Amino acid sequence: MWETLAQAVINGLLIGGIYALVSIGVTLIFGVVKIVNFAQGEFVMIGMYISFFLATQFGIDPLVSLVVSMPVLFVAGMLIQHFLIRRVLGPNDMPQIFLTFALSLLLLNLSLMLFTANYRTVHTSYSDAALHIGGLYIPVAKLIAFAVAMALSGLLWVFLHTTDLGKAMRAASQNRDVAMLMGINPNRVFAVAFGTALALAGAAGSLLMPFYSAYPFVGQVFVLMAFVAVVMGTLGNVVGALIASLMMGVAESLGIQFVGADSGLIVVFAMLLLTLAFRPSGLGARRGR
Template identity: 40%
Template sequence: MLNVGLLLPAVINGVTMGAVYALIALGLTLIYGVLHIINFAHGSLLMLALYAAFFLYALGGVDPYVAIFVLMPAFFALGYVLQRFVIHPASHGRDENILLVTLGLAIIIDNLALWLWTSTTRTIDTKYSFEVVDLGVALIPLPKAIAFFGALVLAAILWWLIAWTDLGKAIRAVAREREGARLVGIRVEHIYAMTFGLGTAVVAAAACLLLPAFYVTPQVGYAFVLVAFTTVVLGGMGSFTGALVAGLLLGVVEALCGLYFGESLGQIGIFVIFILVLLFRPTGLFGARA
């Protein structure tokens, strides 16, 4: 058995990474909750945001944490345009077509990135990249600590927006009853695009929080989108609370599996949980039965 001196730091590191997983999953669950589709381009948009943050730093000296205030509006606009003028027209109102369109977008974005930037792994080296926070029981890299608190703050802002603003009320109305929302004057297509834009903006924020402690390649989105799908399923499809709790839980599971089985096998526990959830509780931790 491993001693507490090893377990506790692993758990704390897992929680910090799990908060970022939760943030990525929140964008996915928001889109699913309103549009009722899985966005296969989610990981590709995360990859694009990582490259955008990288080039802002490499070419303009813009710190990734400052880049959040640039990239969130930019990727919100990108998501809005993609949904309003690409995904919706190409899908002709059919959910199965939306799945195919987002899959096609993912393939195009990934291959375009590979052509433009090759498969070279890129990282950034900031003055705080190797600084640590001493918690007494564990040393946590400063970028991971910032990512943890940043993800929680952004999740709280997103929850407030959905729960208390007029846009949030419209989003919840469309998610609950699309035709009823249309009858009371809500522009459903506009709300769809706003929701997709918000989900994409959240992904851009997650990329900025990740970059100081991570890397970027054209394939980097694959691993994250698989974990995000698992997080959404474990938490319950469309559940904000579920996505947050599941993201933290999966971060801890990954850290402990990495400790026991080696870092390269860290995600094996995540996918074991995914299979168990599908077998024994397909509605997830906080999902409601149909």
């Protein structure tokens, strides 16, 4: 019993690391730019396709392809922010919602047209490898993905708290007008925030490729979990999104293991409802005096 429980927790933590990369990107965009990016999942899908074609055409390992997918999507994010998002920023949220939703539909249908609905996989030397510790089974590909995801999350935290640009992003997220009075260029900060969020989505896609299939709708799975994590962890709270993602991964795995194969999402949404019932501001919200 305890061995089964431990195995379920390990499996949940490993996939929770991927959820964390996607949800941190969503909450970073919301925290700094104050919009909800409904297309975040599609950029995970693009990251997967980049890794797939680099692997099949040039023999580049998906982990190595991080050095391509992250910069490509970072630049794409900055361009999207400059040419699209910047033009709809304002007190009215509806144009922002429609824009990111339209971008999601555009990327989804373009991928269907270019790549069809076929599942694409990449098999690496470590795709089927596993560590056996006691009676526990730890897939190497998922362990590597978790370690890299946590490292990237840690680097983002260091960037936000120790660099001038990171502090500028935090200042803009707290009070945009005061940040402008202090000499911070909001357009530059927003572009970097959007680019960073999309780079994290690209990283998630590359990390998924050794053990997960790429197909046009794959991003929908991860963006749904990301939105739940963002709400549970408090909107705009990066650490809260990280913790909520790991909790969700564990809850989903426990539900699949002990309730049923189709019950993972049920358990996750039950967690969301309980969180909203008892902590409406999210787990990462600070209590008032």
